[in-house]
Amino acid sequence: MISELGLVFLLIAAALSVLLTLLPFYGSWRKQPGLVAMAPVLALSIFVFTGISLAILVWAFLADDFALKYVASHSSLFQPWYFKFSAVWGAHEGSLLLWAWMLTGWTAAVALKRGALTSDEHSLTLSGLGFIVLGFLLFILFTSNPFERLPTVPVDGLGLNPLLQDIALILHPPLLYMGYVGLAVSFSLAVAQLWLGEARPQTFAWARQWTLVSWAFLTLGILLGSWWAYYELGWGGWWFWDPVENASLLPWLVATALIHSLLVSEKRGQLIGWTLLLAILAFAMSLVGAFLVRSGVLTSVHAFATDPTRGTYILIYLVVVIGSALALFSARAPKMVKIKPMQIQSKETALLFNNVLLMVMTASVLLGTLYPLLLDALGMGKLSVGPPYFNAITIPLTIPLAILMGVGFYIRWKQDSVGRLAKELWWLGLFTAIAVLLAALWLMPDLQGMALLGIALTAWIGFGALAWLLNHARKTGRIAKPMLGAALAHIGFAVMIAGITLSSLYGIERDIRLAPGESVPLKEYRLHFQSVAQGAGPNYLTTEGTLRLYRGEEFIQFLHPEKRIYIGHEMPMSEVALDGRLSRDIYVALGEPIGDEGAWSFRIQYKPFIRGIWLGALLMAIGGLIAVWGRRNSTRATMATSATNAANAPKEQEALK
Amino acid sequence: MKKASWPLWIFGGLVALFVVGLMLNPRHVPSPLVGQMAPALQGTDLLSEQPIDSADFNQAWLLNAWASWCSGCYLEHSHLMELTKTQPGLVIVGLNYKDQADDAKAWLDQHGNPYQHVIFDPTGRIGMDWGLIGTPETFLIDAQGRVVDKWMGALTPERIERSLLPALQKLDAKGGR
Amino acid sequence: MKASAMKAVWSLVLLAFVSLIPLSAQAVIESYQFDTAEQKLLYQKMARELRCVVCQNQNILESTAPLAQDLRQQLYQMVRYQNADEKQIVDFMVQRYGDFVLYRPPLQANTLILWIAPFLLLLFSVYWVVSYVRQTQVDAQKEKHDD
Structure with a gap:
């Protein structure tokens, strides 16, 4: 019975979101503050009701309520409780409910934090969010009801896909979804600004905070997904350019561009049209991603059980939400642009170049992802676009981006010159050269050009950001958090480049056969195969190998790669064994028995500095969050001044005309 | 930014692509062999253990890849048997793909044998030359040795009616039989 | 064709597809030996760049599907015993499975x-x-x- 309540609460939430869409909009239009004031209560109630609905679903999972089709298909009695819990978002219906709930959470947060927005801006933003929430709730109610009942109640459920029974996968979807839906906030504000025909600099500062938070979540979500793929799939890869991965990268790339263009719009009142467009596109990419993942138009390893009805719904939703936003953009944006002269040699232009590079990358990844579909639709053949294409396109685009990143902090607003910059930054070139030289000596004799390029870019960005931060700290006697955040995020990217370069160029991968008692050398290490034993976990049977890892004669540790067969699933899952250090990973996957003498095949890998990839991404996310935190504190301190600025803003704009 | 409608146009194109995409099947991969000369089929007959060479056929023929472990093959089998009656002149060659000889023979005994020849391909190496990705798969080859069409998955009565028989009629008209 | 008939056809086709893959889990990791480091690199590169045509979206190196295993075996034969270069391998695969098999789309x-x-x-x-x-x-x- 209680599960019917879940549906009822969703219906209530949907009804309330109709009100949230209409009341603030009507209230601000008719100047009725009473209606506008209802928005926070509505937003909070929607959040609570959707939350109760989600909680009921969680309860159904924890209580093994197999009367629900969704529970029966994705959970089972023997699943440990935490995987029953994470199975809630293990497939389409539940993940959509989680997605919707997070969206209502962001909406409630926006309702409570008006910040520097005017009442009109705030209520229209909430109205937009209400509409987006409504769309998601209707999507669940019409096509993806997680509370659907089975005619007969099975004794046990089918169980969660074993690939998803993993700690990283408990966290990966929520983090990713937080990022996806968070982009709805800057989207709604952009639409509100277009509607009002006015874009004040303070609103961009506000939007930047929200975008940074969702960007940080997106970064963390992608990071965990990549980390999971690395150790769970057993191939040692960390990014496969699968359509589903690309679907998460696309909004990330646009959001990264948006964070930087918001800065220009906030500080200089420039690129306003561009910024508004990016805000629309970032959320558009979230929705396009959802369409690609859930509609089945592309084949992917990770795709949800797909259904054309769902695809059709998301497509209609996409057309309504994004189509109308872009239509509004085409009508209003040209009138909102204020002409202020820009210089080629200035921070504004440098950031615009950064944006353009990121957007070219976005467009290329989108093109590569959709190209098979495009050819098929035109009847021009069937082909695949895979990693070789995406690497060939994105790596060259990263180089100019990285070069800009190194000097970006030092370029001055309004007017700068390459000559002045060269004079100020000669040391950065020198340090980079020294770093490359040291790296070359260290990498001898197997020196590769790409490795030196990677090191050069790492050093260039890393030293650039670090010195900028230290210089400021020295001058002002303290470390400003927004600066710390920005520097950290850039350093994170540098670390990531190093990780990608070194692990992909100097990684060793061997497929070998070992009999018990045999050893195999791997760089300065040695793996000694001891034995294989059978065992059982809570809901699986396992075959576990035991290997000893030595460095020279020194014993380091035992490694236990496993092959598991989960109850109800035929395919064996491999659990790799890792000896992970910052400087390198040793990665062992168990293959199959060969012959009768107890020999097994193994895939062993040596991956230098592969942790740099995830460490870098982590630094980026932390940097983003520190920047938000720092800004919040400083906004509070300067509330008084910004209030006067807001009062003066219309006058300033008059003066500019 | 004077013209701000370009994002809308691009978006429109994208939506049009998605609409078409929803109607397509991304998993359907056409065979590159269709329209090309068929690879030479040489192998040993499962039943007679005699060598077989497609060069000796000199008429249109069907190549049907099957295995005793394949349920789709079971589904289409009665329709193949039917076809031997309705199209008496048609040569149907079986490609017994990744199977055990005994299983395959028992299967044919039990369900009937629609094949003039059954080529035994236990490793799947012959199937690879035909770009086989599973069973059942059926190829139609004309008298000149060109692949006319290919059907992946079971031959249902509808597929035979709407696609295979018209293709055969076309061959008759062109003298490709 | 009526909708129900259409549906029946599709479920047949789907069923047929499901049966494409025998349900025995095969070896993923083979311990292939090579004569030279170049051969090994070529094998690894090509196994990564060839798509397992029956899989959702996986290369033949990482796939457990029997067809992927056959293709790895074939690739190994070509690399080690037939001294095939990249172009010969690509031509061999494209001839049989079409451009779809290539993760690096040809120009x-x-x-x-x-x-x-x-x-x-x-x-x-x-x-x-x-x-x-x-x-x-x-x-x-x-x-x-x-x-």
Whole structure:
């Protein structure tokens, strides 16, 4: 019975979101503050009701309520409780409910934090969010009801896909979804600004905070997904350019561009049209991603059980939400642009170049992802676009981006010159050269050009950001958090480049056969195969190998790669064994028995500095969050001044005309 | 930014692509062999253990890849048997793909044998030359040795009616039989 | 065709597809030996760049499907015993499975846009940025004159 309540609460939430869409909009239009004031209560109630609905679903999972089709298909009695819990978002219906709930959470947060927005801006933003929430709730109610009942109640459920029974996968979807839906906030504000025909600099500062938070979540979500793929799939890869991965990268790339263009719009009142467009596109990419993942138009390893009805719904939703936003953009944006002269040699232009590079990358990844579909639709053949294409396109685009990143902090607003910059930054070139030289000596004799390029870019960005931060700290006697955040995020990217370069160029991968008692050398290490034993976990049977890892004669540790067969699933899952250090990973996957003498095949890998990839991404996310935190504190301190600025803003704009 | 409608146009194109995409099947991969000369089929007959060479056929023929472990093959089998009656002149060659000889023979005994020849391909190496990705798969080859069409998955009565028989009629008209 | 008949056909086709893959889990990791380091690199590169045509979206190196295993075996034969180069391997695979089998789309008429669009877009974007910035200066000059 209680599960019917879940549906009822969703219906209530949907009804309330109709009100949230209409009341603030009507209230601000008719100047009725009473209606506008209802928005926070509505937003909070929607959040609570959707939350109760989600909680009921969680309860159904924890209580093994197999009367629900969704529970029966994705959970089972023997699943440990935490995987029953994470199975809630293990497939389409539940993940959509989680997605919707997070969206209502962001909406409630926006309702409570008006910040520097005017009442009109705030209520229209909430109205937009209400509409987006409504769309998601209707999507669940019409096509993806997680509370659907089975005619007969099975004794046990089918169980969660074993690939998803993993700690990283408990966290990966929520983090990713937080990022996806968070982009709805800057989207709604952009639409509100277009509607009002006015874009004040303070609103961009506000939007930047929200975008940074969702960007940080997106970064963390992608990071965990990549980390999971690395150790769970057993191939040692960390990014496969699968359509589903690309679907998460696309909004990330646009959001990264948006964070930087918001800065220009906030500080200089420039690129306003561009910024508004990016805000629309970032959320558009979230929705396009959802369409690609859930509609089945592309084949992917990770795709949800797909259904054309769902695809059709998301497509209609996409057309309504994004189509109308872009239509509004085409009508209003040209009138909102204020002409202020820009210089080629200035921070504004440098950031615009950064944006353009990121957007070219976005467009290329989108093109590569959709190209098979495009050819098929035109009847021009069937082909695949895979990693070789995406690497060939994105790596060259990263180089100019990285070069800009190194000097970006030092370029001055309004007017700068390459000559002045060269004079100020000669040391950065020198340090980079020294770093490359040291790296070359260290990498001898197997020196590769790409490795030196990677090191050069790492050093260039890393030293650039670090010195900028230290210089400021020295001058002002303290470390400003927004600066710390920005520097950290850039350093994170540098670390990531190093990780990608070194692990992909100097990684060793061997497929070998070992009999018990045999050893195999791997760089300065040695793996000694001891034995294989059978065992059982809570809901699986396992075959576990035991290997000893030595460095020279020194014993380091035992490694236990496993092959598991989960109850109800035929395919064996491999659990790799890792000896992970910052400087390198040793990665062992168990293959199959060969012959009768107890020999097994193994895939062993040596991956230098592969942790740099995830460490870098982590630094980026932390940097983003520190920047938000720092800004919040400083906004509070300067509330008084910004209030006067807001009062003066219309006058300033008059003066500019 | 004077013209701000370009994002809308691009978006429109994208939506049009998605609409078409929803109607397509991304998993359907056409065979590159269709329209090309068929690879030479040489192998040993499962039943007679005699060598077989497609060069000796000199008429249109069907190549049907099957295995005793394949349920789709079971589904289409009665329709193949039917076809031997309705199209008496048609040569149907079986490609017994990744199977055990005994299983395959028992299967044919039990369900009937629609094949003039059954080529035994236990490793799947012959199937690879035909770009086989599973069973059942059926190829139609004309008298000149060109692949006319290919059907992946079971031959249902509808597929035979709407696609295979018209293709055969076309061959008759062109003298490709 | 009636909708129900259509549905029946599709479920048959789907069922047939499911049966494409025998349900025995095969070896993923083979301990292939090579004569030279180049052979091994070529094998690994090609196994990564060839798509397992029956899988959702996996290369043949990482797939457990029997067909992927056959293709690995074939690739190994070609690399080690037939001394095949990349082009020969690609031709062999494309002849049988079409362009779909290649993760690195070949440069040809129907992939021209795919390969050159990113570079054209980059050139155009740089041009756009420069002309946009110039235009702001021109416009600002004009406004000054108008005042």
